Amino acid sequence: MRSPEDLTVAFRSAGLKVTPQRQLLFRLLHDNTTHPTADALHHVASELMPGISLRTVYQTLTDLAEMGELQSIEVGSGSMRFDPNVSDHHHAVCDQCGAVHDVYVTHAPELHGLDSFSVSDAHIVYRGLCGLCSATGSHR
Amino acid sequence: MRSPEDLTVAFRSAGLKVTPQRQLLFRLLHDNTTHPTADALHHVASELMPGISLRTVYQTLTDLAEMGELQSIEVGSGSMRFDPNVSDHHHAVCDQCGAVHDVYVTHAPELHGLDSFSVSDAHIVYRGLCGLCSATGSHR
DNA sequence: TGCTAATTAGCAATCGATGCAGATAAGGTT
DNA sequence: AACCTTATCTGCATCGATTGCTAATTAGCA
Ligand SMILES: [Mn+2]
Ligand SMILES: [Mn+2]
Ligand SMILES: [Zn+2]
Ligand SMILES: [Zn+2]
Secondary structure (H helix, E strand, C coil), rough: CCCCHHHEEEEEEEECCCCCCHHHHHHHHCCCCCCCCHHHHHHHHHHHCCCCCCHHHHHHHHHHHHHCCEECCCCCCCCCCCCCCCCCCCEECCCCCCCCEECCCCCCCCCCCCCEEEEEEEEEEEEEECCHEEEEHCCC | CCCCHHHHHHHHHHHCCHHHHHHHHHHHHHCCCCCCEEHHHHHHHHHHHHCCCCHHHHHHHHHHCCCCCCCCCCCCCCEEEEEECCCCEEEEEECCCCCCEECCCCCCCCCCCCCCCCEEEEEEEEEEEEEEEEEECCCC
């Protein structure tokens, strides 16, 4: 995802308006590696801008996704997660604390036994214990 | 997942009862490769046993999953899918018709750049077009 | 045949997400 | 700077998938 400044320009030239709510979300998402849910994002946004609506968070996330500035991923946590990192990568989910980490796979795994299927995308979800949780053994 | 006959024995020895509803679901799930949702399963079950409750389908699916007879997978279709194939495998989802196919990957892809994460499981979801849809170009 | 605990069906409730509409404000125009 | 058009915001209703709850039923054993 681009910088808040770049996004401001991009939104305006796309006919979209740049509101204080959106500027806040731009800042909160930029370089954010936590893969937040809409609700998590709304929580932290609410502390900086009391009254901001969860609906607005969803709306802005949808806009950003449609512009290709972020991707929405599904890692089995029940709710969608949003990722400003739009590079081709995968994810590791901690079964203990729920943290989602970026994973880069050297070689894309090939299909075996499905000749007629033309693959356009592949996403790997690893499950296990993150460094913190496997070390201490007691997180959340 | 084991045969309906084996499941009957397994359920009884686990203190669970074997009802006509469950026997029907055992049969509908055995060797089922369609990765149905609870709702899809309920639809076909309803034709053979009018009045069977969706709640009962969910309950039986939960019981089977807890017994390790099937796994529930999440492929981004919005609802959970149930798979009587409990072997270690992955899935290919058709973006056109939504069909879910089994995929067997020869070598498990290695992690890169995440030393401290101990992986216990990995699941790959491929997206693209299935044989039928890429051939005809018009399904659903 | 009886007893008792498990199951069923129906309905309420929950949760994440989206639809809707009136009030508001962004931002280009005069 | 005042104005106008249109997108946006918020609150609330709605929706789909799933789970909670409970009275009535039934499986399965004694
Ligand atoms: Mn990521
Ligand atoms: Mn499968
Ligand atoms: Zn962890
Ligand atoms: Zn298809």
